[in-house]
Amino acid sequence: MMSRRARIVGTWLALVVLAAAIAARARYVTDLSAFLPASPTPMQRLLIDQLRVGPASRLILVSLEGADLKTRAEVSVAMAHRLRDDREFASINNGEAVTADRDRAFVFEHRYALSEAVTPQRFTPQGLKAALEATIEGLASPEGLLLKSLVPDDPTGETLQVIDQLARTPAPQSREGVWSSADGARSLLVAETAASGSDTDAQERAQAAIQAAFAGTAAQRVRLRMSGPGVFAVASRASIQRAVVRLSIASSVLVVLILLAVYRSLAALVLGLLPVATGALMGVAAVALVFGAVHGITLGFGITLIGESVDYSVYFFIQSLTGDAEPWQRRLWPTMRLGMLTSVVGFASLLPSGFPGLSQLGAYSISGLIAAAAVTRLVLPELLPRGFAIRDLAPMGARIGRLLEPLRRQDAAIRWGGALVIAAAALAVIAAARGNLWNRELSSLSPISEEAQRYDATLRGDLGAPNVLDLVVVSGADLESVLRETERAAGALEPLIDEHVIGGFDDPATYVPSLATQSARRSSLPEPGVLRANLAQATAGLALDSAQLTPFLRDVEAARDAAPITPGDLRGTSLAAGFNALILHQADRWNALMPLHAANPAAPDIDAARVRSALAASGAGAAQLLDMKHESDALYDGYLHEALRLSLAGLAAIAALLWLALRSLARTARVLAPLILAVFAVTAGLVLFHVQLTILHLVGMLLIVAVGSNYALFFERHTARGGTAPLTLASLAVANICTVIGFGLLSFSGVPVLEALGTTVAPGTLLALLFAALLTPRGSTPADG
Amino acid sequence: MKRRAFGIGVLAFVLARAARGQFGDLDELMRLLAARRHGEVDFIEQHFLAVLKRPAESSGVMIYDAPNRLEKRTAEPRPEVLLLAGDVLTVQRGNRTRVLDLKAYPAIRPFIEGMRATLAGDRGALEQLFTVDYAGTLAHWRLTLVPRDTEVQKKIARVQIEGARSDLTRVEIFEKDGDRSLMTLRDRPIS
Numbered sequence: 001m002m003s004r005r006a007r008i009v010g011t012w013l014a015l016v017v018l019a020a021a022i023a024a025r026a027r028y029v030t031d032l033s034a035f036l037p038a039s040p041t042p043m044q045r046l047l048i049d050q051l052r053v054g055p056a057s058r059l060i061l062v063s064l065e066g067a068d069l070k071t072r073a074e075v076s077v078a079m080a081h082r083l084r085d086d087r088e089f090a091s092i093n094n095g096e097a098v099t100a101d102r103d104r105a106f107v108f109e110h111r112y113a114l115s116e117a118v119t120p121q122r123f124t125p126q127g128l129k130a131a132l133e134a135t136i137e138g139l140a141s142p143e144g145l146l147l148k149s150l151v152p153d154d155p156t157g158e159t160l161q162v163i164d165q166l167a168r169t170p171a172p173q174s175r176e177g178v179w180s181s182a183d184g185a186r187s188l189l190v191a192e193t194a195a196s197g198s199d200t201d202a203q204e205r206a207q208a209a210i211q212a213a214f215a216g217t218a219a220q221r222v223r224l225r226m227s228g229p230g231v232f233a234v235a236s237r238a239s240i241q242r243a244v245v246r247l248s249i250a251s252s253v254l255v256v257l258i259l260l261a262v263y264r265s266l267a268a269l270v271l272g273l274l275p276v277a278t279g280a281l282m283g284v285a286a287v288a289l290v291f292g293a294v295h296g297i298t299l300g301f302g303i304t305l306i307g308e309s310v311d312y313s314v315y316f317f318i319q320s321l322t323g324d325a326e327p328w329q330r331r332l333w334p335t336m337r338l339g340m341l342t343s344v345v346g347f348a349s350l351l352p353s354g355f356p357g358l359s360q361l362g363a364y365s366i367s368g369l370i371a372a373a374a375v376t377r378l379v380l381p382e383l384l385p386r387g388f389a390i391r392d393l394a395p396m397g398a399r400i401g402r403l404l405e406p407l408r409r410q411d412a413a414i415r416w417g418g419a420l421v422i423a424a425a426a427l428a429v430i431a432a433a434r435g436n437l438w439n440r441e442l443s444s445l446s447p448i449s450e451e452a453q454r455y456d457a458t459l460r461g462d463l464g465a466p467n468v469l470d471l472v473v474v475s476g477a478d479l480e481s482v483l484r485e486t487e488r489a490a491g492a493l494e495p496l497i498d499e500h501v502i503g504g505f506d507d508p509a510t511y512v513p514s515l516a517t518q519s520a521r522r523s524s525l526p527e528p529g530v531l532r533a534n535l536a537q538a539t540a541g542l543a544l545d546s547a548q549l550t551p552f553l554r555d556v557e558a559a560r561d562a563a564p565i566t567p568g569d570l571r572g573t574s575l576a577a578g579f580n581a582l583i584l585h586q587a588d589r590w591n592a593l594m595p596l597h598a599a600n601p602a603a604p605d606i607d608a609a610r611v612r613s614a615l616a617a618s619g620a621g622a623a624q625l626l627d628m629k630h631e632s633d634a635l636y637d638g639y640l641h642e643a644l645r646l647s648l649a650g651l652a653a654i655a656a657l658l659w660l661a662l663r664s665l666a667r668t669a670r671v672l673a674p675l676i677l678a679v680f681a682v683t684a685g686l687v688l689f690h691v692q693l694t695i696l697h698l699v700g701m702l703l704i705v706a707v708g709s710n711y712a713l714f715f716e717r718h719t720a721r722g723g724t725a726p727l728t729l730a731s732l733a734v735a736n737i738c739t740v741i742g743f744g745l746l747s748f749s750g751v752p753v754l755e756a757l758g759t760t761v762a763p764g765t766l767l768a769l770l771f772a773a774l775l776t777p778r779g780s781t782p783a784d785g
Numbered sequence: 786m787k788r789r790a791f792g793i794g795v796l797a798f799v800l801a802r803a804a805r806g807q808f809g810d811l812d813e814l815m816r817l818l819a820a821r822r823h824g825e826v827d828f829i830e831q832h833f834l835a836v837l838k839r840p841a842e843s844s845g846v847m848i849y850d851a852p853n854r855l856e857k858r859t860a861e862p863r864p865e866v867l868l869l870a871g872d873v874l875t876v877q878r879g880n881r882t883r884v885l886d887l888k889a890y891p892a893i894r895p896f897i898e899g900m901r902a903t904l905a906g907d908r909g910a911l912e913q914l915f916t917v918d919y920a921g922t923l924a925h926w927r928l929t930l931v932p933r934d935t936e937v938q939k940k941i942a943r944v945q946i947e948g949a950r951s952d953l954t955r956v957e958i959f960e961k962d963g964d965r966s967l968m969t970l971r972d973r974p975i976s
Contacts, residue, residue: 137863140832140841141878148964151836174886175872543837 005382012379016278019285026288029295056581057197057229058090061459062189062210063181067221072187073176075222079213080189086213087194088206091577094189095172095179102573107166108150110569111158112559113513116165118158118521123531123556128538131156136543153551155544165510166575172463181462188462192577193230200237203230227456236447240296243749247300254741255310262734263317263390271380272313279309279372286367287360298360300746300754308343308707309372311735312336315714316376318393318731333377335717338661339710340373342654346706349650350699355639357753358699393734397726400733404773415774419677426677426684439692440637447751470606472505472594472615474623479567479583482590483514485622489594492618493611501610503597508582511575518564525560528553594623636695643695647702654705662716671712674771675705682764696753700760707739707761708768715776729773736769811908811919814926817951819906824849826953826970828857834964847970852905855897869897895937896958899930899944903953915944925949 062079064072080094112118121127135157138147150159172179172188179188191210195202207226214224259269287294315336347369350362407415430437446453472489476482486509496502509517526534532553539546567583570576584591596606611625659668679701686693711732743765746758825848831840845859857867866877874885874897887894895914902910911917915930930944940961947955956968 136837136841137843139834139837140830140843140862141859141865141876144832144834144841148834148836173873173884177886180886543839543841545836545838548836 008378008382012278012375016281019278019281022285022288023281023294026284027293028299029293058193058195059228060191060193060203060206060210060230061227061456061463062191063225063227063459063462064187064189065185065223065225067219069176069180069184069187071219072180072222073178075214075217075219076178076187076189078217079210082213082216083191083209086209088202088209089191090194091192091574092189093179093192093574093577094187095174096177103575106569106573106575107162108154108159110562110565111154111162112525112556113518113521113562113565114165114510115158115161115521117156117161118524120524120526122156123524123526123534125534125537128156128534129542132538132542132544151544152548153555155549155552166578179463181458186459186462188459190463197229197233200230200233204234207231207234225455227452227459232448232452232456235452237296239447240300240751243751243754244296244300247745247749247754251742251745254745255738258734258737258741259310259314262314262393265388265390267385267388268317268390271383272310272317274379274383275313275372275375276309278375279368282371283364283368287364290363291356291360295357295360297357297751297753298364300749300751308369308710308739309376310738311710312340312372312376313380314735314738315731316380317390318727318734329377329381335713336373336376336710338658339713340369342657342709342713343369343706345653345657346650346702349646349653349702353639353646354642355695358643358695361699393730394726396733397728397730400729401726404729407774419673419771419775423677423680426680429684429687430680433687437687437693438640439694440640441633444692444694445636445696445753447753470596470608470611471626471628472596472611472623473626474592474594476590476592476622477588479585479590480515482583482592482622483509483512484516486592486594487514487517488618489615489623492614492623493594493596496611496614497599499610500599501607501614503599505597506578506582506593506595508579508592508594511570511579512565512567515564522560522562525556527560528557531556640695640698643698647698650702651705654709658709658713667716670776671709671716671772672705674712674775675708675768677771677775678708678764678767679704681767682760685763686759691759694752694756696756697760700757700764703757703761704764704768707765708772711736711765711769712772712776715772732769732773736765739765810923810926811917814919814923815906815908817906817923818904819851821904821906821951822851824904824952825973827973828968828970830966830968832964832966835962846973849901849904852907853901855901855904869901895930895932895941895944896956899946900953900956903928903946921947923950 064075066072076094077096080092080096083089083092107114117131119127122131132155135147135151135155138144138157138160139151147157147160150157173182174180175184175187179190180186181188191206193203193206195206197203207230210226211224256269256273259272260266263269263272284294284299287298315332344366347362347365350358351366353359353362472493474482474485474489476485486507490505490507490509493502493505497504513521525531535546535549535553539549567576567579570579582593582595584593596611598606606627608625608627608630615623615625655668655672658671659665662668662671682704683693683697683701686697691697714728714732740762743758743762746754747762749755749758825846827844828847829842829844831842833840842862843859844861845857845865848856848858853869853871855869859865859867863878866875868875868877869887872887874887874893876883876885887897898914899911902908902914908917911928911930914934915932918929918931920927920929926948928946930946932938932941932943938961942959942961945955945957945959946953947957952972953970955970958966960966
């Protein structure tokens, strides 16, 4: 029969191997999904898909700065030439007239189906005459040189009309033959990747290809900069990976050094790290099993586990090896177990969060803490070598005790009075900042710097691309009905341009009109005999000779029987990209996007109410205005409130658990008071440093309570009247140092969510320990005195 | 053999002399033109096109500011403003404004560049785009500009600019297909 030790160690090893196998096979993601909602409304789903995998996500905006326009144009042309051969890219656009011939051919061939001017009235003698007069006037302008050859085929100028329709949305300006910002400071190139924006590996390859193409031009004094969803995804992945790796190494090294300094024993160090390592592994495995994929950011959060699970082994070593007659299992384990349970309850409140980052953090921490505590309780005692010893820490504890002594000697009334003063001052600071306390913007969590976001907006402005903040979305069961509704919505939006409510809008029906519209235009074209007669009447007295216009008669006749334009006809033209960016096909749903351009780029806000009422008045029922920034901030606001509710529920659960274990309201209050005081003080500190609180600060506060409750419980249970045992003080101090280091390092991660957590928890747990030392010990409340 | 070589040598000498004399005057003309910083003239433009039974006419005012700003304000038959500043051409017609990069419109470029470089007295710019032939006297000169670019040559046969001292009087563009446009310029009557 197996010994108890073999059974326990064997089971542990088997579980570790299993967890390692799961962790090794897990999928790790580092895109921005942790910052996006998991269960959005259909409208939000659409937006998120559009951002993650939609056509817009494939666009890499490339800007060239420095040197002079001519040099940059040469660089742009050389890069585009090289990138057009690269299979990573679906298209490269820099304003060169590469697709212009095909575009022109498409527009010319389909001019009668595309032109909005094609109505029955247009082909009456009067209509024709007006159109021909305009054409003759056009011939006298410098563009006349370009129009001249079109006149025999297209005397009514439908080709020009279509070109104007397509140019209605601002196109990027061209300098030296390539796209440029209006001020000429930047030359621009837009690369559309073959892979979707959520394929971060492919995005990274595409960006490397752009870098290589740029390097290949050996341009002097020209700077390359890229922007766009894919660029952000790659950058944030890199920054999260960098942060996770750097933090893991740094905090491991620091904690190892501290433990070595404390234990002065290599065996104790190795044993002491076992609960941490096991916990981290179990945490990853649990998240992989529950969520299917582990977010990189979760690993970053996971470092925080080191803090708490190192505590367990610290308590174990320091307090079990004192030669006390009473085994530690009976003396200390119940306190540890209760501390662990309060932490688990605290983290459990994160599980139901709709914010994937938070629920993963909850699952990771719960499984990690339980595993670490179990290893400490069951495995470590079995592995202790004979004659195991660590340095006597009683003198260290005594020194800490002496440091605290002057404060602790004070009357309970004074100490609690001081606590009340601190609480009141903190609350006053918080109350003063009330209106401004929370950051309610989703972008506050983004790992993309504000500067990068601004630069992206600038490039979009240069390119005449809408800022994607305001969209009219039209949904329907098939493309035709969506296009019809789009045309109706366009009719409603048109007057708003003249009223300066909007500057313009993109419309997929410009590229491919609905079949209904196309057929109406076709039937506007008169039959050959009628057209010939009308034309003869119209040209009487005009400089234009109807004898020259036979090609026109022929083309109109052909257009009457032409097959309608379908999206497939756009292939090979630059118009395909324009159309595809505005049409999303998902399963059984078609969505048309009509991004609105601001009337004044300097004041990009659009009067949403006027747009909504115009849409409603037109009866374009399927068209809805979507204010994306408003939606995403509303979404975040929802999560903030949810997190607030969950945190309060977590706090209540911790209080209930403590009350259940301590069976005394007064004792529960003594344990909780220093923790809540620490939360107040840290919040006030953040406010004083002008930090706006985010969802992660809130989670940090929950962690202060969860971790701090361990300290308070030890003080509460293991302090005799007259003073805390030096060993308890020493173990708590070491545990706290490890925690502060773990979280403190997060403050320097460069990833906003991790920084928020770090700057809250590191000072918070330190204060929690201090306040607990002063307030919690039995006999410390005025009532006990 | 020797005699022939001698003949060629004499010919070359004569040609070089002729060329120097001619281009000496061209340089003088360019200096005259470059000295002019501002000009404002009325213009009448006629387009003789095969597709039209009679020429299409337009008229208006042309304003030049050295060295590279040229504004053509058409009044008739339809108001239109064409503004060339550097390489950027802004066309304003009705309530629509279009901004064009001149480099992207090789067909329009010779006319505008030829005129601007002439007005600026910028011989370098002129000869970069055209082979330049100078004839006449400073009192009545004629520049014949033949595009160097083969793409442009497919459209434009030559541009002919006439003038008296630093005033331009006539700009004529001959297209390859036989169409032509004629712009006559006249100093604005002082009002």
